[in-house]
Amino acid sequence: MSKAKKLESEVVERPDDITVTAPESHENFTNIKPFEYWNDKSGSDRNALVILNQSIEGCNLYKLWHNTELHVCADGGANRLYEYFNNDTNDNRSKYIPDYIVGDLDSLKDEVKNYYETKGSKVIPQITQYSTDFTKSMNIIQLYFFSSESRQSLDSVQDFNNGIAESLEKFNVPNNQAAIRIYILSGIGGRFDQTIHSISQLYILNESVPYLQLFFITTSDVIFLLKKGKNYVSYPSKSTFHDKSSVPTCGLLPLGNNEVILSTYGLKYDVTNWPSEMLGNVSSSNGVSGVTGFIVDASDPIVMNIETSYAI
Amino acid sequence: MSKAKKLESEVVERPDDITVTAPESHENFTNIKPFEYWNDKSGSDRNALVILNQSIEGCNLYKLWHNTELHVCADGGANRLYEYFNNDTNDNRSKYIPDYIVGDLDSLKDEVKNYYETKGSKVIPQITQYSTDFTKSMNIIQLYFFSSESRQSLDSVQDFNNGIAESLEKFNVPNNQAAIRIYILSGIGGRFDQTIHSISQLYILNESVPYLQLFFITTSDVIFLLKKGKNYVSYPSKSTFHDKSSVPTCGLLPLGNNEVILSTYGLKYDVTNWPSEMLGNVSSSNGVSGVTGFIVDASDPIVMNIETSYAI
Structure with a gap:
């Protein structure tokens, strides 16, 4: 070694x-x-799981899912979640329904979108190309945990271009929040530019939103x-x-x-x-x-x- | 996306x-x-394949192997090569024999060492902990391609601590060599500290040995x-x-x-x-x-x- x-x-x-x-x-x-x-x-429920659009094969999804309160898929991350259960014979797919699917949705497959919408997921298009699906997921998490009003705002997003970011700005969330732990699957270890984008966000969010504690989980x-x-x-x-x-x-x-x-x-x-x-x-x-x-x-x-x- | x-x-x-x-x-x-x-x-044969000690499953080994002249495994990289053929029924294992296996050899399995030695691989222990198995592989490649004398020196390494690096210093290889293309399997995409060590070496070797052209190959x-x-x-x-x-x-x-x-x-x-x-x-x-x-x-x-x- x-x-x-x-x-x-x-x-x-x-x-x-x-x-x-x-x-x-x-x-x-x-x-x-x-x-x-x-x-x-146990204790704090201020934690979330985010699934990005890279392979999650071999990841221990179940443990992460059950120990997190909020589940967000970034665009094609929903395809990855869906496909995770392709060979599952116990209908586990229907037990692991994300709360939100967000992004420009150029990767989300129709079959997957329809399935999760039927099962209760909120699918929120945010098509701006000036932020990434990763950032859009972080914005949802902040709105979800800040207040009941900001959480409710996610039920009625009108602006499908950049409405969530603008809503987040409007609520003006202070930085002295209790920590939110965010576990991210497939942000590191797949395509290398995605890996480095994830690392860059780790540094940038530490400055701009220091109460977000990010943990990237890979197969190793x-x-x-x-x-x-x-x-x-x-x-x-x-x-x-x-x-x-x-x-x-x-x-x-x-x-x-x-x-x-x-x-x-x-x-x-x-x-x-x-x-x-x-x-x-x-x-x-x-x-x-x-x-x-x-x-x-x-x-x-x-x-x-x-x-x-x-x-x- | x-x-x-x-x-x-x-x-x-x-x-x-x-x-x-x-x-x-x-x-x-x-x-x-x-x-x-x-x-x-075709054309230049100044190229090499290096296999490090992370998974090479799913990698297109055959194409890389046949289009490179020199094949080096860094320590447990030889285990990975050996295991690549675990489910192969055509005895391909015996057709893909590395020229050199180098490193502190704390990961190389006995079974693998014996197999490849029998088939003609040169196994060279270099136990110093002040350089990595990656660097030891780069040193072998430089000696192999510099001159017939430096290549021969690899047949009779006496100093199992740091002999290859010292030999490289002795030959004093100038930096205006023709390029050597080095393809590296499993340097990126596995354990994250290994990934970043690889990237760090990409920058460092660009300054110290600019005629080495490194290409890391991942599954994506x-x-x-x-x-x-x-x-x-x-x-x-x-x-x-x-x-x-x-x-x-x-x-x-x-x-x-x-x-x-x-x-x-x-x-x-x-x-x-x-x-x-x-x-x-x-x-x-x-x-x-x-x-x-x-x-x-x-x-x-x-x-x-x-x-x-x-x-x-």
Whole structure:
């Protein structure tokens, strides 16, 4: 297996298991729990599943679906959901009906549109080419969770060009909302421009709508953004997300056009004041050592991936 | 289908098919031919196939194999090649024997190692953790193609820690070599840190070993780097790489730490002096309109992907 480039002076190799204490509550840090969706739905229901128009074959749809409140398909993402049940003999297709299907709808198949409309999905055309179906899905999620009035506005969208974005502007949603967790299937791992568009949105939404917490789920890993400053990534145990390796693979990926200075505690190869950038050091093929969590201090937001054995 | 964010003022929508004249021979430009591997091997034999340790299921291995001279597996990449033939009843496994298997070999299965050694593969352990199996493969390729002496040096590697890199240093290969085309299977689309490591190497090798031309092949697209300056991307016809769409999807992806100013001619959505960066504009879900080629002028190197229907 490939290993991260490790600079002797700034890298320490850890044992497979180390205990990392959570930061003190008075410290300023962001707690990220990437694997909440493996737990039964409980507590907050401010979470959503989004399906984009790339293959979802091999993805663990059921767990994600039942642990999320709102289900949105972006245009041809509805085709992917529909086709997921092509070989299913238990009529599961009729049990997994998205709440909304949104986009310019140039990919949505008539058969799929008719099926889901009959079953109660709201299909909302938004044909503007100046935003993507991904962005249109994020707008729906914000309106759905903000207030009963904004949620109701989704029942009567009149402007099929860009009405949802304009409605969102009208409601003027403040940024100090409670977090909304959004799990996204098929945003990463298919066509590469779609993958990079997803990553770009991860950075852009972190600035413009910071209360949206995005988690991209692929057949091999979970991908999310660490915030600027101290991040505490936590989980009940490593077996929550991996049952085949004591040190699940992970990476810290500086895709935001800035060099990021990293200090970590709880990875297999921990770094201190380590400059990371695409034309220099990238911490790939690293591993998770912390038994219930680890800490990443970052001078700027940075993408992280953690391998999971449960996606497929 | 999602569409790129298009800024009206700087973006022109083209017809599905437009004819783009190649730059004049006296102009300074880079000609990139991403789909040469679909043609029968002819002319230059300075090309190689590299298989990394991620799934190659669904990849069109045969075409790639027969149109390349040298075949290298990076560590567990050999397992992937071996397993590719698991359900094959024609003993094709024995016809696709890699020339070299290199890496720290912590992933290579004994059964696979024994099989390929018996069939003539050279298995070269390089256990240093300060470079990746990807880099070790690139080093082998450079030694193989430089001179008969450097090629022979691969028969008698003594230093199993980092001997190949040291040998490469000794031969002091100049950078004004004829291009070597390298096709890489499974470098992109699997675990996300592996994907980004691959992209990082695309940028780094462009600076350090510019005569290596890398093409990452996934099940949905081909991914490569455009050089700083004028690039002419050409092909016999669009049907060379896509038989299901008259405007195959493509993207221009600014992953190299810099904002890139783009001017294009021959894309569905052509741009002029368009600033592109991860926290701003990213041209995703664009399309190929040029019937035999298109032009991209870039202020810095930038990653491009083009969708192909023939990968699987």
